[in-house]
Amino acid sequence: xxxxxxxxxxxxxxxxxxxxxxxxxxxxxxxxxxxxxxxxxxxxxxxxxxxxxxxxxxxxxxxxxxxxxxxxxxxxxxxxxxxxxxxxxxxxxxxxxxxxxxxxxxx
Amino acid sequence: xxxxxxxxxxxxxxxxxxxxxxxxxxxxxxxxxxxxxxxxxxxxxxxxxxxxxxxxxxxxxxxxxxxxxxxxxxxxxxxxxxxxxxxxxxxxxxxxxxxxxxxxxxxxxxxxxxx
Numbered sequence: 001x002x003x004x005x006x007x008x009x010x011x012x013x014x015x016x017x018x019x020x021x022x023x024x025x026x027x028x029x030x031x032x033x034x035x036x037x038x039x040x041x042x043x044x045x046x047x048x049x050x051x052x053x054x055x056x057x058x059x060x061x062x063x064x065x066x067x068x069x070x071x072x073x074x075x076x077x078x079x080x081x082x083x084x085x086x087x088x089x090x091x092x093x094x095x096x097x098x099x100x101x102x103x104x105x106x107x
Numbered sequence: 108x109x110x111x112x113x114x115x116x117x118x119x120x121x122x123x124x125x126x127x128x129x130x131x132x133x134x135x136x137x138x139x140x141x142x143x144x145x146x147x148x149x150x151x152x153x154x155x156x157x158x159x160x161x162x163x164x165x166x167x168x169x170x171x172x173x174x175x176x177x178x179x180x181x182x183x184x185x186x187x188x189x190x191x192x193x194x195x196x197x198x199x200x201x202x203x204x205x206x207x208x209x210x211x212x213x214x215x216x217x218x219x220x221x222x
Contacts, residue, residue, distance in 0.1 A: 004149075033211065041144070041195045043213035086149055094163055095140065097149035 003027050006087050006098035013105050019074040021101045023087030026068065034061050034072045035086040037100070043086075046072070077105045110134060111200050111214035119220045120188050128183040128217045130198035138162070139181040140211065141173060142197040150197060156181055157203055185219075193221045 004025045013019050023032070034046045047054050047061040049070065054061050058077075063070040074081055084100040110133035120126050132139050138157045142150035152165035156175035170186040179200070185192055195218050199211035 035213075041197070041216040041218070043150075043197060043199075043216075045210055045212065048210045088150075094165065095142075095150075095152040095155075097142075097151065099149040 003096040004098040021072045023070045029089040031090045033088040037084045113214040117218045130181045132179045132200035136200035138203040144195040
């Protein structure tokens with residue numbers, strides 16, 4: 001069983017739609033990352049959360065430590081948001097990654 | 108651009124060979140982590156180095172080894188390459204301070220193909 005589960009695995013949206021990607025984890029963690037990976041491999045860290053909520057532009061990330069759950073929201077989605085979004089949790093010195101959610105935003 | 112660089116960008120090796128991948132951390136960072144990402148999969152944690160010492164390791168065999176240098180750059184060495192070692196290898200650097208959690212900055216990766 002994977003320590004980190006993401007849903008959905010694939011997501012297609014129309015430009016402008018509100019998008020939610022979910023992440024559930026089964027271990028106690030010190031922090032959670034949301035990462036964005038574009039074709040070709042480059043990974044960008046979008047957020048690091050240990051509690052509450054963070055917002056950056058059109059992106060919002062929330063985490064509920066008690067429920068071991070985090071969500072990444074994209075408001076007013078745009079085709080340039082098309083990428084794989086990966087949830088990763090940090091437990092002491094170990095990092096566990098979800099398999100990613102592939103998002104395609106259609107103009 | 109994160110300031111983390113990796114070399115080479117692509118590499119082709121044959122089974123049984125050895126390979127060394129390099130990572131230059133972002134300035135001021137004292138921690139580097141290495142990840143293996145097979146095609147279509149999420150990254151898998153290989154190990155982390157903090158101040159030149161291994162500080163955590165994932166479920167990888169001993170033929171995966173690493174080094175961190177005094178300037179905090181790092182190497183990943185893989186001996187006796189197997190076909191399944193074909194993957195994108197990512198390094199990420201961060202600044203670890205006691206009592207804080209750290210944001211990781213990823214390099215562009217090295218694409219290794221084992222034939």
